[in-house]
Amino acid sequence: MLLPRWHQTLTHFRDQPAIFHGEAVLTFADLAAALATQPLASAPVLATGSALEIVLATLRGWRDGQPVVPVERKDGALPELDSLPSQVAHVKLTPGNDGRPRGVWFTAEQLAADADALVEGMGLARHLPNLATVSLTHSYGYSSIILPLLLHGIPLQTVEVPFPAVVAAAWKAHPQVVLPAVPSMWRAWHRSGILEQAPIALALSAGAPLALELEQSIWDRHQLKLRNFYGTSEAGGISFDTSSQPRSHAGDLGTPLPGVQVTLSDDDRFHITSPSVAIGYDHPRPGEKLGNGNFLTPDHGHLTSGRLILDARGGEHINVAGRKLGPGRIEGALQATGLTSHVRVFGLPSSDPERVEEVAALVPSHTDVAALRRAVSSALAGWEIPRHWFTSDQPSDFSLTRAALRARHHPETGSDPT
Incomplete structure (x- = not known):
């Protein structure tokens, strides 16, 4: 049903602008013409690169009946894609604990519902272009x-890069725009x-969490209301802040989007019922609830007058300025250097609220941390390399959960890093 939906869009807006790129404008007819030159896909289609490349990869997958898999890099780690269920039209990647991303499976109907x-x-609306400052391969x-x-x-x-001058130049071409971003971008702008x-x-x-101070400051200076948006890879969009004034509670995630129902589990986690919830994971874990229109998030909270209030975030992934990082992949890269026999990677709260968390690592006391940092720099991006290093001679420390390590080394209560 995604291809017929695209054909409807093409019919209605054929000669209208679809992608603005600098001074160039591509219409929907231009996209259709470019798609016609794409070879037939006989396997899942990786969508990566520029906005145009991601759009064409998506349309190619829809045209040829192949799942679309948005990825940051074509040479990055991928889940198993050779034996997907026939109804899977889209695969999102979410951090895994073993160094390989997990696949989240969606049907065409679920993707369209989101x-x-x-x-x-x-x-x-059509008269409000979206400025593409965030990654187009991430779920958001x-x-x-x-x-x-x-x-x-x-x-x-x-938008080639989200630098202030580049973003300002991009929106000058339009009377009004929609600007999806992450808190760190809003603070820089x-x-x-x-x-x-x-x-x-x-x-x-x-x-990433939107700080009340930042939201209020932008409102006071520019009368611009930042609208908090909450979603997950598994469920798509969940809630949205429709209020006209800055929030008074930092955990306020707004009200559910159309078609989304939110209740609380016995342990106060958000339970999502929605037509956009995924089929499931490629490798489900015990205790997870995903499928049949239902998803139990790892996030804890409560409901007040129909609004979702976040009390605590769950899950093992590390949130670095809105980018989700699987600790297992970092551990694998560190061990691949041959410079450490054991390592545990976990997240610690950052002093910068927009950065959210920073990567920390526990290694044996005899480890040459400086050499390890240099060696792993060829395999990891700068933001993925641990900022905090801890050492231990106790084998039992390397069996601790990430939550326990986080509590032990929390900057307000724990030990000092090396």
Whole structure:
């Protein structure tokens, strides 16, 4: 049903702008013509690269009946894709604990339901182009920018890098724009002064907790309301802040999007019922609940007057400025250097609220940490390399859970790093 939806978009908006890239404008007819030159896909299609490349890879998968798999890099680790169930139309990647990402499987109907809920709930419209400042291969960017383009005809404006001057130049081409971003971007743009009289009709913040101080400061200076958006890879968009004034509670995640129902489990985790919830994982773990329209998140909270209030985030992944990192992959890269026999990687709270967490590592006391950092730099991006290093001679320390290590080495209560 995704290909017929694309054909509807093409019919309705054939000669209208689809992608703004610098001074160039590609129409929906241009996208269709470019798709016609793409070879037949006989296996899952990896969507990566520029906005145009991701769009064409997506359409190619839909046209040829192959699952689409958005990835940051084609040479990155992938889950098993050779024997996907026949109904899988899309695979999202989420951090795994063993160094290999997990695949989250979606049908065409589930993917479309997510886009439809976002468009309706956020009031996205053709006269409001999406500025593509966030990664278009991550769930947030793909669902809020790529899918509305292809299923609803909402154009996107490319942004090469989210630097203040580049973003300001991008929005000058339009009377008004929608700007999905993460808190660290909003703080950088706020500090630079570019938000003064910016033509932003809708300012979205997701991927990491939005600090009340930042939200209030931008409101006070620019009368621009940042709208907190909450979602997961498994369930798509969940809730959205529709209030007209800055929030008074940092954990306020807004109200459920259309078609989404949220209840609480016995241990106060958010239980999501929605037509956009995934089929399941490629490798489910004991205790997980995902499928049949239901997802039990790892996040704990409560409900107040229909609004979701986050009390504590769960899960083992590390959130670095809105980018989710699987600790197992970092451990694998460190051990591959041959410079450490044991390692445990975990997250610690950052003093910068927009950074959220920083990567920490526990290694044996005899480890040459400086040499290890240098050796792993060829395999990991700078933001993935541990910032904090701890050492131990006790074998039992390397069997501790990540939560226990986090509690032990928390900057307010734990030991000092090396």
